[in-house]
Amino acid sequence: xxxxxxxxxxKKAFGSKVVLDGVDLSVAPGESLVIIGxxxxxxxxxxxxxxxxxxxxxxxxxxxxxxLVGLKGRALEEARARFGMLFQGGALFDSLPVWRNITFALTxxxxxxxxxxxxxxxxxxxxxxxxxxxxxxxxxxLSGGMQKRVALARAIAAKPEIIFFDEPTTGLDPxxxxxxxxxxxxxxxxxxxxxxxxxxxxASVRHIADRVAMLHGGRIIxxxxxxxxxxxxxxxxxxxxxxxxxxxxxVATTA
Amino acid sequence: xxxxxxxxxxxxxxGAFVIGAFAAIGRLAIFAARALKSxxxxxxxxxxxxxxxxxxxxxxxxVVGLTALFTGAALAQQIYVGGQRxxxxxxxxxxxxxxxxxxxxxxxxxLMVAGRVASAMAAELATMRVTEQLDAMVTLRxxxxxxxxxxxxxxxxxxxxxxxxxxxxIGVLGGYGLSVFRLGFNAANYLATTRRFIEADxxxxxxxxxxVFGFVIxxxxxxxxxxxxxxxxxxxxxTTNAVVLAFVLILLFNLAITVLVFGN
Numbered sequence: 442x443x444x445x446x447x448x449x450x451x452k453k454a455f456g457s458k459v460v461l462d463g464v465d466l467s468v469a470p471g472e473s474l475v476i477i478g479x480x481x482x483x484x485x486x487x488x489x490x491x492x493x494x495x496x497x498x499x500x501x502x503x504x505x506x507x508x509l510v511g512l513k514g515r516a517l518e519e520a521r522a523r524f525g526m527l528f529q530g531g532a533l534f535d536s537l538p539v540w541r542n543i544t545f546a547l548t549x550x551x552x553x554x555x556x557x558x559x560x561x562x563x564x565x566x567x568x569x570x571x572x573x574x575x576x577x578x579x580x581x582x583l584s585g586g587m588q589k590r591v592a593l594a595r596a597i598a599a600k601p602e603i604i605f606f607d608e609p610t611t612g613l614d615p616x617x618x619x620x621x622x623x624x625x626x627x628x629x630x631x632x633x634x635x636x637x638x639x640x641x642x643x644a645s646v647r648h649i650a651d652r653v654a655m656l657h658g659g660r661i662i663x664x665x666x667x668x669x670x671x672x673x674x675x676x677x678x679x680x681x682x683x684x685x686x687x688x689x690x691x692v693a694t695t696a
Numbered sequence: 697x698x699x700x701x702x703x704x705x706x707x708x709x710x711g712a713f714v715i716g717a718f719a720a721i722g723r724l725a726i727f728a729a730r731a732l733k734s735x736x737x738x739x740x741x742x743x744x745x746x747x748x749x750x751x752x753x754x755x756x757x758x759v760v761g762l763t764a765l766f767t768g769a770a771l772a773q774q775i776y777v778g779g780q781r782x783x784x785x786x787x788x789x790x791x792x793x794x795x796x797x798x799x800x801x802x803x804x805x806x807l808m809v810a811g812r813v814a815s816a817m818a819a820e821l822a823t824m825r826v827t828e829q830l831d832a833m834v835t836l837r838x839x840x841x842x843x844x845x846x847x848x849x850x851x852x853x854x855x856x857x858x859x860x861x862x863x864x865x866i867g868v869l870g871g872y873g874l875s876v877f878r879l880g881f882n883a884a885n886y887l888a889t890t891r892r893f894i895e896a897d898x899x900x901x902x903x904x905x906x907x908v909f910g911f912v913i914x915x916x917x918x919x920x921x922x923x924x925x926x927x928x929x930x931x932x933x934x935t936t937n938a939v940v941l942a943f944v945l946i947l948l949f950n951l952a953i954t955v956l957v958f959g960n
């Protein structure tokens with residue numbers, strides 16, 4: 442099997458706080474991998490390292506066998522063009538209407554291609570179950586769930602090969618979360634994309650994942666198919682999956 | 697604690713402060729260099745540039761105009777009163793125009809625009825940082841340095857000279873109005889004296905100052921906005937720091953240019 446993404450020995454510390462302490466992880470083409478882990482365990486940092494938004498201290502990230510760490514200029518831009526990302530809060534540009542948000546990657550922020558871009562934006566809005574009239578609204582006029590959907594439309598508009606989802610269901614009610622999960626699954630399959638999701642929403646994990654990996658203490662401590670999630674035999678995974686207070690992971694309750 | 701430690705402590709604090717100050721200057725210089733490089737190389741975003749020019753230039757006109765008008769008038773009154781002590785009331789037009797064009801026009805316009813623009817830039821960019829819009833932009837194949845920072849720097853550098861030119865004219869007119877209508881100056885004589893005393897070099901130095909102030913205003917706003925961290929409190933901090941930095945840089949560069957141009 443050739444991996445689409447192969448991460449090895451990835452390390453990152455902020456000052457004296459070690460966040461990633463040698464992460465090894467691979468993602469196959471077309472696979473949907475979900476990384477679970479407690480809040481503040483460095484899941485977002487891992488994604489941002491892959492995207493080149495944060496520079497890792499050590500380790501390697503291979504995209505189709507080519508090193509991403511240390512890429513600069515055009516080479517970095519070309520690699521980034523293959524990625525799409527859905528940010529936790531949506532991260533829509535509030536100074537632009539919805540349709541300009543969706544086509545932002547295609548026009549690279551320029552104002553060209555008006556009618557054609559607008560049409561493309563509406564096509565992508567339809568894909569995420571939103572009406573055409575949403576296209577002319579400002580992001581601030583949308584509800585949280587709709588913002589997530591627009592952000593999803595923006596992430597898939599440029600047809601990326603690899604899509605990252607940062608806590609896609611956070612802040613949504615269970616019904617809307619399920620809608621987003623279904624849309625993610627649907628669009629990732631339609632694009633034939635490779636998906637890497639980080640979440641601590643177990644319903645989301647079961648819906649989206651082909652394979653699950655758990656990040657704890659800066660390392661991947663377990664990974665396996667989603668079907669083995671309940672029989673992992675790993676105490677950490679068990680505690681997390683069932684949301685128990687008691688277990689190998691201690692959370693300070695007095696702090 | 698030994699006596700040596702007690703003696704060393706203030707020195708250690710002083711050393712840390714000095715190193716910190718130099719590190720901050722270095723960070724700002726590196727930021728400015730990268731911003732200039734981004735502004736000089738494509739892709740350019742003309743639509744963003746015009747948007748910023750309108751925001752900085754057009755919408756600062758009322759506040760800059762009013763400041764210049766009131767200051768010009770107050771200045772003329774003070775020069776008149778001060779001049780009376782040694783029968784030099786007639787110096788009002790000459791001193792007013794030189795004070796306005798060389799110093800007060802650029803500095804006051806710079807400070808007013810800094811209050812409006814550096815704070816707005818810092819708040820907007822810091823909010824974009826907090827809400828991950830800056831990260832999102834990078835993943836959407838667009839460089840925030842070129843899309844956000846370059847247009848702000850260029851627009852501010854281009855618009856400040858225009859604003860200062862207008863501030864100079866309105867400032868002189870403020871002095872003229874007060875002198876003619878309140879102090880009994882002859883209108884034609886006042887304008888003739890003004891024209892005789894103002895030189896091309898005065899206007900040129902005024903505009904050079906304005907361009908430099910425009911640059912440092914946008915630099916301060918972008919620097920603190922772009923580098924902000926720590927949520928809502930971070931946005932507030934970035935805004936305050938941007939205005940303070942812009943004010944200090946304006947006054948510092950004003951002194952430097954004044955000494956350089958008029959010192960000899």
